Amino acid sequence: MLRKLHLKKEIQLGLGLMIGIIFGFLLHKGGVTKYDIIIGQLLLTDFTVMKVMLTAIITGMVGVHFLKSLGIAELHPKPGSVGSVGTGGLLFGVGFGLLGYCPGTMVGAVGEGFLDALFGGVVGMIIGAGLFSELYPRLEKSPLNRGNFGELTWPQLFRLNSWIIIIPFSIGMIILLVWIEKSGL
Amino acid sequence: MDIGAYLEIGIWSFGFGGIVDMEWLSIDRWSPYAAGIGIGLLSCVAFLLSDKPIGCSTAFSRTSGMIERLFRGGIVAEKAYYKKFAPAIEWEWMLVVGIFIGAFLSASLSGQFQVAWVPERWASSFGDTPVLRWIVALLGGILIGIGSRWAGGCTSGHGISGTLQLAVSSWLAVVSFFIGGIITAMVVFHIFGL
Numbered sequence: 001m002l003r004k005l006h007l008k009k010e011i012q013l014g015l016g017l018m019i020g021i022i023f024g025f026l027l028h029k030g031g032v033t034k035y036d037i038i039i040g041q042l043l044l045t046d047f048t049v050m051k052v053m054l055t056a057i058i059t060g061m062v063g064v065h066f067l068k069s070l071g072i073a074e075l076h077p078k079p080g081s082v083g084s085v086g087t088g089g090l091l092f093g094v095g096f097g098l099l100g101y102c103p104g105t106m107v108g109a110v111g112e113g114f115l116d117a118l119f120g121g122v123v124g125m126i127i128g129a130g131l132f133s134e135l136y137p138r139l140e141k142s143p144l145n146r147g148n149f150g151e152l153t154w155p156q157l158f159r160l161n162s163w164i165i166i167i168p169f170s171i172g173m174i175i176l177l178v179w180i181e182k183s184g185l
Numbered sequence: 186m187d188i189g190a191y192l193e194i195g196i197w198s199f200g201f202g203g204i205v206d207m208e209w210l211s212i213d214r215w216s217p218y219a220a221g222i223g224i225g226l227l228s229c230v231a232f233l234l235s236d237k238p239i240g241c242s243t244a245f246s247r248t249s250g251m252i253e254r255l256f257r258g259g260i261v262a263e264k265a266y267y268k269k270f271a272p273a274i275e276w277e278w279m280l281v282v283g284i285f286i287g288a289f290l291s292a293s294l295s296g297q298f299q300v301a302w303v304p305e306r307w308a309s310s311f312g313d314t315p316v317l318r319w320i321v322a323l324l325g326g327i328l329i330g331i332g333s334r335w336a337g338g339c340t341s342g343h344g345i346s347g348t349l350q351l352a353v354s355s356w357l358a359v360v361s362f363f364i365g366g367i368i369t370a371m372v373v374f375h376i377f378g379l
Binding site for chain 2: 042059061076111115128155165
């Protein structure tokens with residue numbers, strides 16, 4: 001673990017910026033900062049978003065768990081509950097369908113020159129996040145904590161070694177991608 | 186002015202040009218699989234060097250808190266939500282700034298940077314009036330702001346970083362994101378659209 005590096009605040013701000021620049025570059029080169037492509041995915045006519053996401057998940061899943069096996073990285077799974085990721089996820093989805101960008105790709109779209117992403121997306125998201133901070137005390141217990149399962153991962157749930165899950169998950173996602181390509185989507 | 190060409194000359198004259206063919210930086214699109222592998226490897230770098238999963242939505246919450254603090258002062262830090270996510274600039278906030286720069290660089294290098302209000306697919310169904318697009322986008326943005334904080338993450342934090350860690354919460358979140366998104370997009374384009 002590079003603990004000393006993790007604790008250096010200024011260097012970490014610089015690393016965040018660098019990683020963000022590469023992330024934005026890759027999102028744009030992958031085509032997923034474009035409204036037309038994201039909406040195409042949601043209308044199930046263009047599968048670029050799924051191709052980028054599944055490939056990133058497979059690569060990252062194998063890579064990050066490998067780093068963890070070497071003892072040089074730690075996992076930080078997000079806690080969750082049925083009330084938070086279920087309800088919140090659906091609300092997010094409705095917004096996703098209306099805006100046609102998600103938070104990261106929206107910032108990328110602003111970088112590409114799209115004003116709907118800036119004055120609609122960025123401004124809206126700041127307003128929405130502000131509204132949420134007002135609502136939070138009333139939501140905290142319920143629904144946000146309803147059906148809470150904490151920082152659970154699939155290997156913990158099934159009491160299996162991570163790799164016993166990663167290998168079939170990866171194979172399944174690769175089969176899905178091959179099938180998408182073969183269908184010409 | 187063609188910013189793309191300008192930047193390209195900048196990079197070429199920087200000295201890389203003669204040694205490495207930089208054409209891959211200036212082409213319009215890469216294979217989605219190349220971009221995906223890049224994002225997956227970048228996630229590994231983030232875990233290794235910064236001990237952080239890549240995510241975007243808390244940065245908006247922090248920004249909202251910083252703006253609120255401008256109007257209401259230090260009392261904002263007392264709000265329960267900002268005790269969890271302090272309204273301050275940190276790693277993820279810088280990452281979001283970086284996304285803007287990175288996408289701008291990529292778009293400029295491939296000559297795609299252009300200021301526009303209405304994306305093509307939207308214009309083909311609803312016309313190219315900025316006002317309608319802006320209202321719908323703003324409504325979408327507000328719902329994404331509430332929804333991503335409600336769910337504790339977005340398509341990056343849950344959708345990529347969470348799923349690759351095999352987090353149960355993130356797999357449920359990403360399924361909910363796409364169920365909500367697919368139904369909404371279908372309603373918008375097939376019921377209201379032309």
